[in-house]
Amino acid sequence: MRSRSAPGADSYTAFVNRGFGRVLARRLGLPRPAILRRYTPGAPLLAGPVLVVGVGAGADALAGALLAWQLDVRRHATPGERLAAIVVVLDELAHPDELSDPVRAAGASLRDLAGNGRVVTISRPAAADQAPAPAAARHAVDGILRSLAKELRAGSTANGLMLADGVAPDAPNTLGALRFLLSARSAFVDGQFLSVGTPGQAGAIDRARPLDGRVAVVTGAARGIGAAIARTLARDGAAVIAVDVPAAGDHLAAVANEIRGTALQVDITAADAGERILAHAAQRHGRLDIVVHNAGITRDKLLANMDAARWDSVIAVNIAAQLRINEALLASDLFTRSPRIVSVSSTSGIAGNRGQTNYAASKAGVIGMVKATAPLLAGRGGTVNAVAPGFIETEMTARIPFATREVARRLNSLQQGGKPADVAEAIAFLASDAAAGVTGNVLRVCGQNLVGQ
Amino acid sequence: MTPRAPQPAPAALPRRAVVVGGNRIPFARAGGAYAKASNQDMLTAALDGLVARFGLQDETIGEVAAGAVLKHSRDFNLTREAVLGSALAPTTPAYDLQQACATGMEAVVGLSNKIRLGQIDSAIAGGVDSASDAPIAVSEGLRAILLDLNRAKTVRRRARILARLRPKDLSPDSPSTSEPRTGLSMGEHQALTTKQWNITRQAQDELALASHQNLAAAYDRGFFDDLITPYRGVARDNNLRADSTLAKLASLKPVFGKNLGAAATMTAGNSTPLTDGASTVLLASEEWATAHDLPMLATVVDGEAGAVDFVHGRDGLLMAPAFAVPRLLARNGLTLDDLDFVEIHEAFAGTVLATLAAWEDPDFGRDRLGLDGAFGTVDRGRLNVNGSSLAAGHPFAATGGRLVATLAKMLHDAGTVDGRPARGLISVCAAGGQGVVALLEASVQDA
Numbered sequence: 001m002r003s004r005s006a007p008g009a010d011s012y013t014a015f016v017n018r019g020f021g022r023v024l025a026r027r028l029g030l031p032r033p034a035i036l037r038r039y040t041p042g043a044p045l046l047a048g049p050v051l052v053v054g055v056g057a058g059a060d061a062l063a064g065a066l067l068a069w070q071l072d073v074r075r076h077a078t079p080g081e082r083l084a085a086i087v088v089v090l091d092e093l094a095h096p097d098e099l100s101d102p103v104r105a106a107g108a109s110l111r112d113l114a115g116n117g118r119v120v121t122i123s124r125p126a127a128a129d130q131a132p133a134p135a136a137a138r139h140a141v142d143g144i145l146r147s148l149a150k151e152l153r154a155g156s157t158a159n160g161l162m163l164a165d166g167v168a169p170d171a172p173n174t175l176g177a178l179r180f181l182l183s184a185r186s187a188f189v190d191g192q193f194l195s196v197g198t199p200g201q202a203g204a205i206d207r208a209r210p211l212d213g214r215v216a217v218v219t220g221a222a223r224g225i226g227a228a229i230a231r232t233l234a235r236d237g238a239a240v241i242a243v244d245v246p247a248a249g250d251h252l253a254a255v256a257n258e259i260r261g262t263a264l265q266v267d268i269t270a271a272d273a274g275e276r277i278l279a280h281a282a283q284r285h286g287r288l289d290i291v292v293h294n295a296g297i298t299r300d301k302l303l304a305n306m307d308a309a310r311w312d313s314v315i316a317v318n319i320a321a322q323l324r325i326n327e328a329l330l331a332s333d334l335f336t337r338s339p340r341i342v343s344v345s346s347t348s349g350i351a352g353n354r355g356q357t358n359y360a361a362s363k364a365g366v367i368g369m370v371k372a373t374a375p376l377l378a379g380r381g382g383t384v385n386a387v388a389p390g391f392i393e394t395e396m397t398a399r400i401p402f403a404t405r406e407v408a409r410r411l412n413s414l415q416q417g418g419k420p421a422d423v424a425e426a427i428a429f430l431a432s433d434a435a436a437g438v439t440g441n442v443l444r445v446c447g448q449n450l451v452g453q
Numbered sequence: 454m455t456p457r458a459p460q461p462a463p464a465a466l467p468r469r470a471v472v473v474g475g476n477r478i479p480f481a482r483a484g485g486a487y488a489k490a491s492n493q494d495m496l497t498a499a500l501d502g503l504v505a506r507f508g509l510q511d512e513t514i515g516e517v518a519a520g521a522v523l524k525h526s527r528d529f530n531l532t533r534e535a536v537l538g539s540a541l542a543p544t545t546p547a548y549d550l551q552q553a554c555a556t557g558m559e560a561v562v563g564l565s566n567k568i569r570l571g572q573i574d575s576a577i578a579g580g581v582d583s584a585s586d587a588p589i590a591v592s593e594g595l596r597a598i599l600l601d602l603n604r605a606k607t608v609r610r611r612a613r614i615l616a617r618l619r620p621k622d623l624s625p626d627s628p629s630t631s632e633p634r635t636g637l638s639m640g641e642h643q644a645l646t647t648k649q650w651n652i653t654r655q656a657q658d659e660l661a662l663a664s665h666q667n668l669a670a671a672y673d674r675g676f677f678d679d680l681i682t683p684y685r686g687v688a689r690d691n692n693l694r695a696d697s698t699l700a701k702l703a704s705l706k707p708v709f710g711k712n713l714g715a716a717a718t719m720t721a722g723n724s725t726p727l728t729d730g731a732s733t734v735l736l737a738s739e740e741w742a743t744a745h746d747l748p749m750l751a752t753v754v755d756g757e758a759g760a761v762d763f764v765h766g767r768d769g770l771l772m773a774p775a776f777a778v779p780r781l782l783a784r785n786g787l788t789l790d791d792l793d794f795v796e797i798h799e800a801f802a803g804t805v806l807a808t809l810a811a812w813e814d815p816d817f818g819r820d821r822l823g824l825d826g827a828f829g830t831v832d833r834g835r836l837n838v839n840g841s842s843l844a845a846g847h848p849f850a851a852t853g854g855r856l857v858a859t860l861a862k863m864l865h866d867a868g869t870v871d872g873r874p875a876r877g878l879i880s881v882c883a884a885g886g887q888g889v890v891a892l893l894e895a896s897v898q899d900a
Contacts, residue, residue: 283746
């Protein structure tokens with residue numbers, strides 16, 4: 001059994017959330033990270049009313065769709081009434097002047113947002129082929145959302161959906177992504193945008209077991225974030241093939257037995273790793289729907305001191321292996337029914353990190369790979385996305401020296417490290433039908449880390 | 454002794470028994486990495502790795518049979534306890550069996566027969582041994598005193614019994630590999646056989662070196678990726694010396710047969726060390742394997758046990774397979790030339806070489822096997838091609854499972870040879886002058 005409180009765990013957050021610690025932190029003006037509400041099967045989507053701000057057909061249609069989810073929907077705020085979520089619909093912007101009313105209306109209700117509340121903007125991306133005024137208005141939402149997320153407290157988050165032209169605010173693909181952002185599954189996702197298009201069509205969303213009948217491969221599943229991904233996909237109904245290097249086989253077997261999956265010991269850098277994974281899936285399940293590229297290593301060294309072994313091993317495991325396995329997947333008849341690939345990137349691959357040129361190269365490489373692979377999967381209704389975790393509380397980060405770790409985990413809008421399950425929830429969403437409209441995205445799970453976008 | 458005539462071919466049984474796959478923990482030299490692990494711990498770990506590999510969580514298996522040679526009396530239900538501690542369904546029946554070093558082989562043969570008879574659809578055969586956590590008994594003298602003491606009713610009587618106690622009674626009785634009827638250790642017995650068959654030191658060292666090199670190469674190409682699950686920080690058999698050389702092996706001093714003087718050839722390098730470890734093999738009917746979407750690596754075709762009269766010295770302690778293999782092959786209409794792989798357990802390099810020498814000896818063939826001449830020659834290119842016990846180590850009861858899973862995978866990889874399924878033989882010698890041998894062939898499904 002794993003202990004409830006790992007060494008190096010965030011005891012500060014627990015301290016400032018009860019009794020004397022709460023009082024002390026408030027008096028001294030210390031950071032007061034909230035205890036985040038996380039997903040448990042069967043819990044309601046939202047604990048209170050949702051306010052839909054915005055005029056136009058899109059806002060009305062969206063309000064109707066949320067009513068159909070049995071949510072308590074408000075079109076006008078009642079000051080003093082606690083809100084669980086605010087959805088700001090900005091899908092018809094033509095000029096920055098049009099932002100004032102809806103954005104300030106949402107702002108006026110922020111004081112009524114309950115702890116662990118949700119703000120979601122729905123807008124459209126700016127593009128070079130647009131007239132300057134609408135492009136300015138559309139891109140303005142970027143600044144609004146990222147600033148707003150930094151204003152929120154008590155575990156509340158703000159995230160945005162960027163709808164491709166032609167995707168309505170109440171389209172199934174929009175609703176699938178919106179539901180994820182409103183839910184407790186996105187607890188550690190903050191200040192981020194998801195682009196929603198039409199590579200596939202979302203089906204019934206967020207049933208209790210949204211991955212029922214799917215077969216999923218998770219690499220690096222023996223421990224840490226990979227084990228959490230395997231557990232979460234299994235909880236959501238997937239049959240999981242847990243993959244890790246042979247040397248990690250004992251931990252891998254324990255994970256596989258816990259989730260009633262299978263353990264496949266294979267070094268993903270082996271030339272035939274993709275074929276071996278496919279052969280296992282074919283033999284045991286006759287299908288393969290989801291591949292999560294989680295396995296990764298770090299071999300940190302300043303570039304001035306970097307040797308070939310450190311550089312080459314990180315590139316081999318973190319990006320070259322994914323490319324080779326994806327080639328095998330794309331060539332296989334097994335991986336053709338709305339397949340999903342989710343790769344684990346890192347905030348280091350977005351913002352860079354001292355001593356991690358090799359790691360950042362591999363993780364930025366993952367982002368490049370994901371964007372270029374999206375069109376290759378679109379033909380078969382498939383999607384490919386990356387998740388970029390920020391500071392996550394794992395055995396690996398528990399080994400960071402105390403002071404460095406304490407600084408690293410507070411440097412985000414939620415003032416705490418995420419949990420492996422937070423990364424896993426984002427991946428489970430991207431692997432599900434609900435994310436049929438999301439491809440080529442990089443979803444950060446970082447609590448709006450202060451570095452990078 | 455008249456040669457035992459081969460049995461006629463067995464009546465066709467209703468169905469075949471296949472090897473689905475196997476799992477073992479890496480074998481570790483005694484007193485090392487697994488020194489604190491019990492037989493039950495190791496067997497449970499091997500079972501759980503098998504369950505994880507094949508997704509057998511909460512599955513009720515037809516029967517699990519395993520055993521240990523060095524066994525505590527408290528482990529009377531060792532296999533059942535390991536099943537209860539594993540991820541298998543608690544409704545899986547299990548029994549212990551023990552046939553010295555042939556324990557694992559006998560478990561495979563016996564369970565395969567139950568599957569072929571239709572009594573069960575699935576089975577797990579296994580074995581485990583810890584030379585580190587071996588049972589230590591009190592001396593016979595102390596044991597008699599303690600039992601009498603327990604029966605005594607009065608203080609006076611108890612005092613009289615305790616007065617019988619002598620210092621020598623307090624020295625514990627450790628298990629050994631000595632044969633009860635001869636007092637000779639297994640190594641000393643083999644030293645006699647090695648000399649009898651004129652096996653040279655050089656030949657033994659070469660066989661040992663090949664074992665290490667073959668095992669290391671198999672690891673390096675990922676052959677064991679789906680046969681082994683690491684345990685307690687050990688990912689490879691830690692007796693393996695990939696960098697061993699003939700020169701290094703030649704430098705070792707003899708440890709057995711030292712009274713033979715210059716004829717002493719058996720060293721720690723060409724004898725297996727005491728080892729800890731556990732292995733399991735998943736067996737099934739073809740129908741069960743198909744229904745569970747499981748692979749079928751090989752068919753267990755036939756098995757044969759044998760024994761020799763080593764007490765009166767005519768045959769060496771570990772020579773029973775030299776007789777059992779010819780009977781097994783004759784019953785199946787085969788010769789050594791019909792085998793694509795031959796796995797002869799390397800209890801000692803001398804055991805393997807003496808067995809091969811006997812088969813190549815026309816006198817042995819005529820006088821002892823009742824043949825027209827020599828039984829035949831094993832192509833060295835087919836012998837223990839992925840290493841064997843000299844390199845991997847030999848946790849007594851676990852060796853059979855290691856061999857069966859390894860050979861089954863080799864047969865599967867080979868597929869068909871000359872239009873027929875690839876064939877392999879396993880030969881395991883055992884204490885008490887016994888041995889169990891088996892014939893496997895690749896499971897080739899109609900496409």
